[in-house]
Amino acid sequence: MILKKHKNTLRAIIQEFGLDPTLFSAQDGTIDKEKWFIIQLRNTLIRFAVRPYSTYFDWFEYRFSYYLQNFPLGSSSGAHNIQQLSDSFKAWLNDVVKPYLDEVIAPDLWQILENNRSEATREAETPDYSESFSEEEKIQLRLSINEFQLLIVKEFNPPKKELKAINNRLKHLSDAMDKHNKFDWKGIAISTVISIAVTLALNPEGTHQLIQLFKSVFSHIIYLLP
Numbered sequence: 057m058i059l060k061k062h063k064n065t066l067r068a069i070i071q072e073f074g075l076d077p078t079l080f081s082a083q084d085g086t087i088d089k090e091k092w093f094i095i096q097l098r099n100t101l102i103r104f105a106v107r108p109y110s111t112y113f114d115w116f117e118y119r120f121s122y123y124l125q126n127f128p129l130g131s132s133s134g135a136h137n138i139q140q141l142s143d144s145f146k147a148w149l150n151d152v153v154k155p156y157l158d159e160v161i162a163p164d165l166w167q168i169l170e171n172n173r174s175e176a177t178r179e180a181e182t183p184d185y186s187e188s189f190s191e192e193e194k195i196q197l198r199l200s201i202n203e204f205q206l207l208i209v210k211e212f213n214p215p216k217k218e219l220k221a222i223n224n225r226l227k228h229l230s231d232a233m234d235k236h237n238k239f240d241w242k243g244i245a246i247s248t249v250i251s252i253a254v255t256l257a258l259n260p261e262g263t264h265q266l267i268q269l270f271k272s273v274f275s276h277i278i279y280l281l282p
Contacts, residue, residue, distance in 0.1 A: 057084060058093045058106055059113055062138055066095060066106075066145055073149050075157075076202040078230070079195065087119070087129065097153055099191045101127040104148050106141065109134060116141045123152045161196045186237045194233050197274075201230050204273045211269065212256055221255050245274075 063082065070077050085094040085105075092105035102121045109115040116135040121127040135141040189197070205226050208214065214222060229248045232241055249270050253263045 057091065058108060058116075062106075062116075062141070063093065065138060065142060066104075069142060069145055070149065073146070073154070074202070074206060075149070075153070076198055076230075079157075079198060092119070097156065099195070100156065102152060102156060103127075103129060104145060105129075106145075114138060118144060120144070120148045121152060123155055127152070157195070157199060160192060161199055186239070188237050189233050189241070197233060198230050200273050201226055204270060207269050207273065208252070208266070211265065212258075212262075214256055218255050222252050225251055225255075245270075 067077055067082070070080065079098055080095055081098055082093070082095045085092060087094070087103075087105055090107075092107050095104045095106075096102065104118065104120040106116055106118040109117045114137055116138075117132050118135060118141060119129055119132050121129050133144065135144060205223065208222060209219065225248050229241075229245060232244050236244065249267060253266050256262065256266070258266060
């Protein structure tokens with residue numbers, strides 16, 4: 057099957073595009089009774105499949121899903137080297153994966169309006185703080201966490217040691233969605249921002265800037281939280 061160095065090249069491209077690799081699965085699998093190395097956007101039908109051509113290590117055959125209803129898988133194409141394969145993989149990320157994720161994270165303004173109307177008629181009701189995140193909501197939040205991480209690097213340029221600690225805290229925040237309900241996760245998110253401010257040794261002005269970054273990144277999905 058495909059060499060590990062070529063698998064690693066494709067993973068690096070995902071990071072270059074500013075995407076979180078944990079949004080994808082990557083494993084050997086079967087398509088139409090043929091063996092492939094399949095990179096798939098989790099909980100979707102969106103796939104990019106690759107395998108060596110014939111007995112070669114550096115020639116490739118690949119297939120990928122189109123940005124159409126049900127994301128149909130196209131027929132096989134060839135790449136004569138890793139650069140050609142990388143170019144096709146980048147095109148797939150740009151033309152299929154990113155448009156899908158943009159659609160997922162885009163707020164449904166009509167639904168928000170309807171929710172606000174409904175909320176006005178049930179103010180006396182107690183909200184269900186024990187509700188868990190849906191898979192679609194988890195994707196939205198993980199994308200926002202990834203964006204928040206990139207903004208921290210851009211705005212504060214933390215040293216390597218502090219950056220590692222920050223990345224660990226944000227990973228914990230991402231993992232917490234699978235273990236906690238919305239109410240508890242919101243508390244963890246607030247605690248995470250405070251701990252990052254402490255890690256960066258920010259003054260009050262810097263802490264305010266960090267909080268504003270957090271609000272700007274999560275503003276379009278804050279309605280998910282109680």
